[in-house]
Amino acid sequence: MANADIKLKIPSAVFYIDPVRAFVGNLAKDLGFSRKRVADIQLVVDEICSNAVHHGSIDATGGVKLQIRINTRSLEILVRDTGSRYEGQNSWLTHERLSEIEANRSPSNESGHGIFIAKSLSDTYEIQANAAGGTDVRVVFELLVPTNIQPS
Amino acid sequence: MKLREESGIKILEITTDLSSYAASDLRKVLEGLLAEKTEKVVVNLSQVSHINSTAVGALVGVAKRLRQSGGDLKICALADNLTRTFNLIGASSVVEIYESENSALAAF
Numbered sequence: 001m002a003n004a005d006i007k008l009k010i011p012s013a014v015f016y017i018d019p020v021r022a023f024v025g026n027l028a029k030d031l032g033f034s035r036k037r038v039a040d041i042q043l044v045v046d047e048i049c050s051n052a053v054h055h056g057s058i059d060a061t062g063g064v065k066l067q068i069r070i071n072t073r074s075l076e077i078l079v080r081d082t083g084s085r086y087e088g089q090n091s092w093l094t095h096e097r098l099s100e101i102e103a104n105r106s107p108s109n110e111s112g113h114g115i116f117i118a119k120s121l122s123d124t125y126e127i128q129a130n131a132a133g134g135t136d137v138r139v140v141f142e143l144l145v146p147t148n149i150q151p152s
Numbered sequence: 153m154k155l156r157e158e159s160g161i162k163i164l165e166i167t168t169d170l171s172s173y174a175a176s177d178l179r180k181v182l183e184g185l186l187a188e189k190t191e192k193v194v195v196n197l198s199q200v201s202h203i204n205s206t207a208v209g210a211l212v213g214v215a216k217r218l219r220q221s222g223g224d225l226k227i228c229a230l231a232d233n234l235t236r237t238f239n240l241i242g243a244s245s246v247v248e249i250y251e252s253e254n255s256a257l258a259a260f
Contacts, residue, residue: 014172017171018169036233039202039233040233042202043237047204050171050204050206107243107246108212108246110209110210110212110213113208116240
């Protein structure tokens with residue numbers, strides 16, 4: 001099954017998340033995802049890009065990279081940040097920190113919901129450190145019915 | 153965003169999708185209402201087709217702070233996907249949600 005990759009890089013600023021969300025939404029719609037699922041995908045993209053901008057970048061020049069992989073059965077999105085390196089330390093989102101965020105999540109909290117949303121709405125959610133000292137978040141959304149689109 | 157007042161209740165009509173960029177504006181407007189000692193707020197989301205957790209968090213936070221001073225923030229006219237986001241986060245158990253602006257106003 002052929003894959004097609006789309007690579008994007010945006011400055012680490014929330015202003016650029018909306019255009020990415022719109023692009024991914026249109027792509028998902030064209031691939032045949034339901035309207036409900038397109039909304040889910042757009043929300044997950046918003047959440048993981050927001051985390052990358054707010055928590056995974058020293059400043060706007062750091063940049064956030066996206067690799068979008070499509071084929072007839074799925075849409076896969078990898079969001080890569082460079083880490084914020086507070087106090088000289090690499091600050092990728094460790095599994096310990098992830099567990100802490102999840103354990104402390106409460107509906108009445110103002111923040112800390114993004115990872116929960118991404119995990120809840122994607123078919124596959126993976127997080128790991130990258131070579132830049134930042135975080136890679138990979139989400140996959142499976143198509144219920146394979147698309148007829150030939151991406152490559 | 154459009155702000156108006158009816159019977160002493162501030163009605164904030166959101167006219168854009170609430171992603172991270174717009175959520176920052178939303179927070180500023182809500183903080184402004186708190187600074188003005190506003191007690192009762194209805195946020196009308198009928199024109200919003202997307203909301204993220206940052207914006208939901210801003211609404212939850214202001215609702216909690218208003219309640220501490222005897223007021224409240226109520227939300228109305230959510231599209232289905234917005235309702236799902238509120239339910240997924242659990243915010244629908246923290247903030248009162250109404251089908252229409254009139255029903256939200258009447259609940260004060």
